[in-house]
Amino acid sequence: MAPPQRSRVPLEFGGPLGAAALMLLLPATLVHLLLAARSAPAHLLAPPPALPAPGALWSPWALQLCLGWLGLQVALYLLPARKVAEGLQLKDKSRLLYPINGFQALVLTALLLGLGLWAGLPLDALADMLLPLAFAATLTAFVVSILLFVKSLMAHPSALAPGGNSGNPVYDFFLGRELNPRIISFDIKYFCELRPGLLGWVLINLALLMQEAKLRGSPSLAMCLVNGFQLLYVGDALWHEEAILTTMDIMHDGFGFMLAFGNLVWVPFTYSLQAQFLLHHPQPLGLPLAAGICLLNAVGYYIFRGANSQKNTFRKNPSDPSVAGLETIPTATGQQLLVSGWWGVVRHPNYLGDIIMALAWSLPCGVTHLLPYFYLLYFIALLLHREARDELQCLQKYGLAWQEYCQRVPYRIVPYVY
Numbered sequence: 084m085a086p087p088q089r090s091r092v093p094l095e096f097g098g099p100l101g102a103a104a105l106m107l108l109l110p111a112t113l114v115h116l117l118l119a120a121r122s123a124p125a126h127l128l129a130p131p132p133a134l135p136a137p138g139a140l141w142s143p144w145a146l147q148l149c150l151g152w153l154g155l156q157v158a159l160y161l162l163p164a165r166k167v168a169e170g171l172q173l174k175d176k177s178r179l180l181y182p183i184n185g186f187q188a189l190v191l192t193a194l195l196l197g198l199g200l201w202a203g204l205p206l207d208a209l210a211d212m213l214l215p216l217a218f219a220a221t222l223t224a225f226v227v228s229i230l231l232f233v234k235s236l237m238a239h240p241s242a243l244a245p246g247g248n249s250g251n252p253v254y255d256f257f258l259g260r261e262l263n264p265r266i267i268s269f270d271i272k273y274f275c276e277l278r279p280g281l282l283g284w285v286l287i288n289l290a291l292l293m294q295e296a297k298l299r300g301s302p303s304l305a306m307c308l309v310n311g312f313q314l315l316y317v318g319d320a321l322w323h324e325e326a327i328l329t330t331m332d333i334m335h336d337g338f339g340f341m342l343a344f345g346n347l348v349w350v351p352f353t354y355s356l357q358a359q360f361l362l363h364h365p366q367p368l369g370l371p372l373a374a375g376i377c378l379l380n381a382v383g384y385y386i387f388r389g390a391n392s393q394k395n396t397f398r399k400n401p402s403d404p405s406v407a408g409l410e411t412i413p414t415a416t417g418q419q420l421l422v423s424g425w426w427g428v429v430r431h432p433n434y435l436g437d438i439i440m441a442l443a444w445s446l447p448c449g450v451t452h453l454l455p456y457f458y459l460l461y462f463i464a465l466l467l468h469r470e471a472r473d474e475l476q477c478l479q480k481y482g483l484a485w486q487e488y489c490q491r492v493p494y495r496i497v498p499y500v501y
């Protein structure tokens with residue numbers, strides 16, 4: 084087989100050196116955050132009071148729980164789906180099929196959890212195991228990434244993602260070589276993107292809420308808000324599972340360590356940081372402020388969902404009545420760009436809505452500590468970087484049409500600001 088044509092896409096994330104640094108820094112940052120959240124000072128920028136003993140990181144039981152959780156979600160993914168959706172057209176003009184049964188998996192997981200709790204499952208004990216669980220999940224992410232990399236060496240060149248095929252093994256391992264790695268019809272990236280990590284996130288949140296109820300008699304209003312907001316976010320993602328098929332991760336990015344670690348480790352263990360902080364640092368929250376925060380989250384969700392659904396509907400069927408009247412810019416590829424509606428306000432309205440929700444998730448933790456705002460700060464940095472990556476990809480894809488779009492929609496994320 085001819086050697087794969089090396090992609091000429093510019094290197095990102097600082098190239099091989101940046102990728103190697105991130106593979107060391109991300110797990111180290113995770114350990115720091117987990118230790119800081121449960122420490123009294125809860126300093127984000129200072130070293131944690133005490134480093135964990137090696138024995139505190141490794142637990143065979145934690146690894147079994149991780150693998151068991153993965154196995155359960157794989158089994159739920161393989162159940163008959165209410166619908167099977169087609170992905171966007173690939174380079175070879177084919178379209179992959181995706182089962183749409185994520186919300187079903189959420190409901191079945193909740194039912195199994197309810198049964199377990201009724202039988203006396205000590206779910207709150209998870210709150211005391213976050214460190215070994217995170218270590219086991221990180222180990223799993225590394226093993227999955229190695230297997231994916233080896234698998235990609237046998238993939239057809241047309242199956243490779245443009246980004247993760249530089250020829251440098253460190254960089255390609257991080258970014259991911261194969262665009263849609265599958266085992267028969269099991270899509271590994273699509274599965275990881277929405278199931279084990281997102282569901283694990285809300286499971287950890289619930290365990291933290293239950294431990295707070297055990298410690299203080301009842302969960303605080305702040306803990307209930309954070310759990311509710313983030314359950315809404317995960318439930319929405321699974322209800323609109325099909326919309327992920329038109330996102331960058333599925334369309335452009337290979338599946339390597341970045342997304343494997345991001346999905347399996349970073350999401351469940353750092354996105355639950357507010358709940359972790361609240362368990363160890365209870366925050367008073369009055370009803371008027373709580374109502375204001377709920378309104379802020381609702382505004383963010385309205386923008387997030389409206390923009391994502393509008394673009395996804397348009398990409399799936401431009402003639403759909405809900406988008407047919409929108410103004411568009413034709414491109415040389417045959418695809419059209421929306422230039423009115425949400426996507427006529429700024430070039431990434433969905434990011435704006437998501438950032439507003441990230442702020443609403445942090446506010447119930449009060450303003451005495453920076454740690455609960457880590458997600459907001461990380462997320463803004465992630466989306467700014469992601470927006471720049473997407474701009475480059477769209478400029479390469481659409482050329483003059485994208486330049487016209489940028490002239491007519493000059494702001495990227497925040498109207499009249501950025």
Ligand SMILES: NC(=O)C1=CN([C@@H]2O[C@H](COP(=O)(O)OP(=O)(O)OC[C@H]3O[C@@H](n4cnc5c(N)ncnc54)[C@H](OP(=O)(O)O)[C@@H]3O)[C@@H](O)[C@H]2O)C=CC1
Pocket residue numbers: 329330331332334387391394397398418419420421422426430431433434437465469473476477
């Ligand atoms: N919670 C989290 O940790 C994260 C959440 N997210 C969220 O995920 C969601 C998806 O974001 P992301 O994956 O970055 O990608 P987007 O959903 O923003 O999709 C970007 C793609 O949309 C298409 N597009 C861009 N502009 C237009 C337009 N004017 N008209 C029609 N199509 C257009 C282009 O693809 P093409 O033209 O090829 O179809 C572009 O590559 C966002 O809401 C984001 O906030 C993202 C990252 C992390």
Ligand SMILES: CC(C)CCC[C@@H](C)[C@H]1CC=C2C3=C(CC[C@@]21C)[C@@]1(C)CC[C@H](O)C(C)(C)[C@@H]1CC3
Pocket residue numbers: 109276277316319320327330332341342345346349350
């Ligand atoms: C830590 C690394 C440097 C970066 C890892 C980034 C990942 C954690 C995110 C990249 C894109 C994501 C998306 C979601 C979760 C986080 C990751 C994997 C998403 C599934 C969250 C729910 C949303 O509704 C969504 C639109 C489906 C998101 C898609 C992108």
